[in-house]
Amino acid sequence: MPNNSNPTLVHRKIAVLGFRAVGKTSLTNAFVSGTFSDNYDPTIENTHHKTIRFRKVHFATDIIDTAGMDEYSSLSRNASVGVHGYALVFSTTSRSSFENVIKINEALLNALGDALDVPRVLVGSMKDLSEEREVPLLQAQSLADSWRIPYLECSSKTGENVAEVFHTLLREIEKDDGLLNESEDEKCIIL
Numbered sequence: 001m002p003n004n005s006n007p008t009l010v011h012r013k014i015a016v017l018g019f020r021a022v023g024k025t026s027l028t029n030a031f032v033s034g035t036f037s038d039n040y041d042p043t044i045e046n047t048h049h050k051t052i053r054f055r056k057v058h059f060a061t062d063i064i065d066t067a068g069m070d071e072y073s074s075l076s077r078n079a080s081v082g083v084h085g086y087a088l089v090f091s092t093t094s095r096s097s098f099e100n101v102i103k104i105n106e107a108l109l110n111a112l113g114d115a116l117d118v119p120r121v122l123v124g125s126m127k128d129l130s131e132e133r134e135v136p137l138l139q140a141q142s143l144a145d146s147w148r149i150p151y152l153e154c155s156s157k158t159g160e161n162v163a164e165v166f167h168t169l170l171r172e173i174e175k176d177d178g179l180l181n182e183s184e185d186e187k188c189i190i191l
């Protein structure tokens with residue numbers, strides 16, 4: 001077991017997937033550097049790094065901000081090989097992005113050979129734009145429940161729930177290996 005003087009360092013790779021313009025880059029930037037921009041610049045693919053410490057365990061995390069996907073897209077090699085967990089993002093302001101994330105989840109599980117229990121979180125972005133909401137919270141929550149994965153809503157603009165998306169995904173990744181037990185995962189520190 002890790003101890004205070006000698007924390008455990010583990011490497012984890014996370015990919016952020018979703019339809020075009022759902023806020024994948026904004027979510028990644030808000031988490032990695034605490035920044036937000038109103039500008040829209042389509043992404044090809046970028047990898048960011050962040051160390052997240054859950055008390056005695058340091059996660060050196062690679063976060064892959066992928067290109068917006070549609071039904072004709074396939075996962076890049078970097079976004080499918082050696083990835084420990086996925087954030088599946090749709091915008092709460094876009095019904096089509098919600099419908100699309102269902103297809104992305106299917107394509108992901110197919111690409112991974114119908115692997116069971118792929119660590120994932122479903123993320124509803126742009127929570128601050130409540131007047132433009134097109135996807136009811138309960139509908140998104142029941143989709144996540146049917147996939148047996150957590151659902152979170154966040155705003156990269158206000159920062160609300162941004163860190164929780166990544167912390168929840170790390171907990172999903174570590175669920176079965178006992179690295180984070182109850183008392184250790186309560187307190188997470190971003191380095």
Ligand SMILES: Nc1nc2c(ncn2[C@@H]2O[C@H](COP(=O)(O)OP(=O)(O)OP(=O)(O)O)[C@@H](O)[C@H]2O)c(=O)[nH]1
Nearest residue numbers: 020021022023024025026038042043068126156157
């Ligand atoms: N109000 C608000 N706007 C957001 C939020 N997140 C993203 N946006 C805006 O939505 C637009 C698209 O955001 P991006 O982060 O570039 O989306 P993306 O999914 O990375 O886009 P692609 O790389 O093309 O797939 C930008 O104009 C952002 O400023 C949010 O939480 N709130």
